[in-house]
Amino acid sequence: xxxxxxxxxxxxxxxxxxxxxxxxxxxxxxxxxxxxxxxxxxxxxxxxxxxxxxxxxxxxxxxxxxxxxxxxxxxxxxxxxxxxxxxxxxxxxxxxxxxxxxxxxxxxxxxxxxxxxxxxxxxxxxxxxxxxxxxxxxxxxxxxxxxxxxxxxxxxxxxxxxxxxxxxxxxxxxxxxxxxxxxxxxxxxxxxxxxxxxxxxxxxxxxxxxxxxxxxxxxxxxxxxxxxxxxxxxxxxxxxxxxxxxxxxxxxxxxxxxxxxxxxxxxxxxxxxxxxxxxxxxxxxxxxxxxxxxxxxxxxxxxxxxxxxxxxxxxxxxxxxxxxxxxxxxxxxxxxxxxxxxxxxxxxxxxxxxxxxxxxxxxxxxxxxxxxxxxxxxxxxxxxxxxxxxxxxxxxxxxxxxxxxxxxxxxxxxxxxxxxxxxxxxxxxxxxxxxxxxxxxxxxxxxxxxxxxxxxxxxxxxxxxxxxxxxxxxxxxxxxxxxxxxxxxxxxxxxxxxxxxxxxxxxxxxxxxxxxxxxxxxxxxxxxxxxxxxxxxxxxxx
Amino acid sequence: xxxxxxxxxxxxxxxxxxxxxxxxxxxxxxxxxxxxxxxxxxxxxxxxxxxxxxxxxxxxxxxxxxxxxxxxxxxxxxxxxxxxxxxxxxxxxxxxxxxxxxxxxxxxxxxxxxxxxxxxxxxxxxxxxxxxxxxxxxxxxxxxxxxxxxxxxxxxxxxxxxxxxxxxxxxxxxxxxxxxxxx
Numbered sequence: 055x056x057x058x059x060x061x062x063x064x065x066x067x068x069x070x071x072x073x074x075x076x077x078x079x080x081x082x083x084x085x086x087x088x089x090x091x092x093x094x095x096x097x098x099x100x101x102x103x104x105x106x107x108x109x110x111x112x113x114x115x116x117x118x119x120x121x122x123x124x125x126x127x128x129x130x131x132x133x134x135x136x137x138x139x140x141x142x143x144x145x146x147x148x149x150x151x152x153x154x155x156x157x158x159x160x161x162x163x164x165x166x167x168x169x170x171x172x173x174x175x176x177x178x179x180x181x182x183x184x185x186x187x188x189x190x191x192x193x194x195x196x197x198x199x200x201x202x203x204x205x206x207x208x209x210x211x212x213x214x215x216x217x218x219x220x221x222x223x224x225x226x227x228x229x230x231x232x233x234x235x236x237x238x239x240x241x242x243x244x245x246x247x248x249x250x251x252x253x254x255x256x257x258x259x260x261x262x263x264x265x266x267x268x269x270x271x272x273x274x275x276x277x278x279x280x281x282x283x284x285x286x287x288x289x290x291x292x293x294x295x296x297x298x299x300x301x302x303x304x305x306x307x308x309x310x311x312x313x314x315x316x317x318x319x320x321x322x323x324x325x326x327x328x329x330x331x332x333x334x335x336x337x338x339x340x341x342x343x344x345x346x347x348x349x350x351x352x353x354x355x356x357x358x359x360x361x362x363x364x365x366x367x368x369x370x371x372x373x374x375x376x377x378x379x380x381x382x383x384x385x386x387x388x389x390x391x392x393x394x395x396x397x398x399x400x401x402x403x404x405x406x407x408x409x410x411x412x413x414x415x416x417x418x419x420x421x422x423x424x425x426x427x428x429x430x431x432x433x434x435x436x437x438x439x440x441x442x443x444x445x446x447x448x449x450x451x452x453x454x455x456x457x458x459x460x461x462x463x464x465x466x467x468x469x470x471x472x473x474x475x476x477x478x479x480x481x482x483x484x485x486x487x488x489x490x491x492x493x494x495x496x497x498x499x500x501x502x503x504x505x506x507x508x509x510x511x512x513x514x515x516x517x518x519x520x521x522x523x524x525x526x527x528x529x530x531x532x533x534x535x536x537x538x539x540x541x542x543x544x545x546x547x548x549x550x551x552x553x554x555x556x557x558x559x560x561x562x563x564x565x566x567x568x569x570x571x572x573x574x575x576x577x578x579x580x581x582x583x584x585x586x587x588x589x590x591x592x593x594x595x596x
Numbered sequence: 597x598x599x600x601x602x603x604x605x606x607x608x609x610x611x612x613x614x615x616x617x618x619x620x621x622x623x624x625x626x627x628x629x630x631x632x633x634x635x636x637x638x639x640x641x642x643x644x645x646x647x648x649x650x651x652x653x654x655x656x657x658x659x660x661x662x663x664x665x666x667x668x669x670x671x672x673x674x675x676x677x678x679x680x681x682x683x684x685x686x687x688x689x690x691x692x693x694x695x696x697x698x699x700x701x702x703x704x705x706x707x708x709x710x711x712x713x714x715x716x717x718x719x720x721x722x723x724x725x726x727x728x729x730x731x732x733x734x735x736x737x738x739x740x741x742x743x744x745x746x747x748x749x750x751x752x753x754x755x756x757x758x759x760x761x762x763x764x765x766x767x768x769x770x771x772x773x774x775x776x777x778x779x
Contacts, residue, residue, distance in 0.1 A: 318737050384719075384734045399658070410650075423630075431629075455662065456603070458668075461732060463729065469611070530604075531729040533721075536766045
């Protein structure tokens with residue numbers, strides 16, 4: 055095939071969008087939008103990398119901070135939520151061997167996340183609304199720096215994403231519990247109890263002969279438990295958005311609520327409790343569940359130490375509700391007992407739960423030697439390495455002594471945040487994309503293995519390298535969320551910028567590879583309605 | 597005495613060693629799983645040993661730092677310690693208001709910085725002339741934000757806000773305003 059033919063019709067013309075079920079189209083829509091927003095987040099990241107070397111004259115400081123505000127949200131909500139939700143809306147019914155409860159609701163989730171992300175991104179781009187994702191009170195009420203109209207759009211965008219998240223959670227739990235048409239009545243309550251971990255918990259207090267079997271598989275249990283945190287987080291963020299709107303409406307009506315009404319420290323506790331349901335909750339639970347699923351799919355074997363893995367997921371869920379104080383170790387008014395118990399001790403449990411997931415996944419892979427080094431396997435190993443680097447970095451900063459000299463430095467965002475998200479989480483998601491690619495495309499072939507190899511190495515080296523150089527700058531005092539005008543940390547920032555460039559190249563290689571695999575017509579076809587009137591996940595003949 | 601620079605050097609060394617080891621371990625693992633194996637599962641003893649190791653590591657980190665980093669216990673018990681000098685500092689409209697042009701401290705003094713914000717959430721940090729950080733804390737409106745620090749060597753420090761408070765916050769810098777000298 056000529057280059058033009060491949061570009062239009064995909065590798066060997068194997069991908070036919072007309073053969074896709076509505077469910078396959080839904081998943082692929084999530085993937086395409088997730089990748090577009092990932093690309094946007096990478097471009098924003100590169101702008102900021104350049105800015106940290108030399109402020110760009112065409113971008114004033116308020117625009118820089120607007121980019122800084124939108125960047126993590128576009129990355130987490132626009133990209134990661136899209137990829138994760140799309141994958142799980144497919145994987146849960148796939149593993150339970152029944153259709154998704156509502157494809158329509160799945161499409162609403164897709165639309166709300168895609169549109170919501172665009173709206174809050176525009177609020178930053180056009181109105182320069184820049185409270186940062188922390189939304190600390192009373193920052194949003196500081197209308198000398200921010201336009202309340204921009205803030206309103208920002209909050210509306212976030213609210214749309216949260217509504218989409220709620221729809222996702224409903225769809226997941228309904229899919230687990232419902233009885234499809236023509237099926238024997240399903241034990242809804244027992245299925246939900248197994249998914250949440252309640253029946254497993256009861257088993258601890260039963261004699262071994264009376265213990266009940268797990269009704270849902272381990273990966274489904276992981277998705278369900280992570281979804282609990284998605285729901286709680288949506289509630290917190292929606293409430294917070296409403297709170298901020300009250301300040302904005304108050305300002306527009308001539309009432310200044312700036313220094314009244316809400317205690318700043320209480321708000322901080324509230325906000326970080328909610329945010330940690332993502333950072334220390336659903337991300338870690340979803341990732342562990344995804345590792346287990348990938349390990350089982352790659353090896354074709356049962357998971358090593360299944361029951362421990364299942365219990366660890368429940369522990370992680372409870373831990374995620376009690377760790378928020380590690381964000382407030384530098385807040386002197388925060389009670390010391392909360393700093394020690396929640397901030398240090400409970401947080402240290404994440405080393406154990408994530409360490410267990412790491413070990414169990416590796417042990418499962420080890421038992422199936424020899425394995426072929428496929429794309430999904432190498433990206434899974436990359437994801438495991440990312441969390442092996444990022445979690446201990448986080449445990450170190452969650453220490454009263456060390457936090458005093460690390461808080462709000464580049465150490466936090468480098469070796470911890472970016473290595474966790476870019477290397478740990480994103481490489482795990484790439485592994486999922488590679489393994490699901492033939493299933494959701496009805497056997498389309500990857501255009502170039504060489505590009506996939508380049509994608510892997512450039513992403514791995516770029517991600518770890520960027521995190522490392524940011525971390526080195528942080529250890530030498532470089533702060534996050536600020537601008538250095540005199541090149542104080544230029545050496546590290548240039549090296550981090552080069553690594554960021556590698557990440558950009560890795561993404562471009564991957565995106566090009568995927569487009570050439572399915573063809574431009576195929577990409578467009580993903581967004582047209584399916585011709586197959588079925589709730590099946592894949593075509594019956596495929 | 598252990599100071600923040602020494603702690604940072606120690607952390608850099610420890611984390612770098614760990615990162616190299618874990619990267620090499622994963623590279624070795626990636627190579628080995630493509631080799632022929634006997635299909636044996638990993639022993640449960642090895643697994644439980646690993647669990648115990650993680651537990652000990654997680655708990656001991658905080659015990660070790662509490663007993664080796666001097667400011668950690670001092671910070672938690674600062675209400676019971678008498679400061680040699682107290683500096684009341686106010687922050688408002690993105691400006692630090694100091695009690696005097698320079699904050700003068702003698703070597704060996706424990707100085708208390710009591711910082712009040714009248715509007716937004718800020719940060720308060722002291723930085724050496726090479727931009728490295730001595731310490732920082734958050735400054736939250738409506739609450740007491742105080743930090744006690746033992747200065748054991750002479751030096752000149754810059755104050756800057758360590759928390760984002762809008763674009764204006766990036767340049768909240770008072771250069772060389774804290775001076776620590778021999779008695």
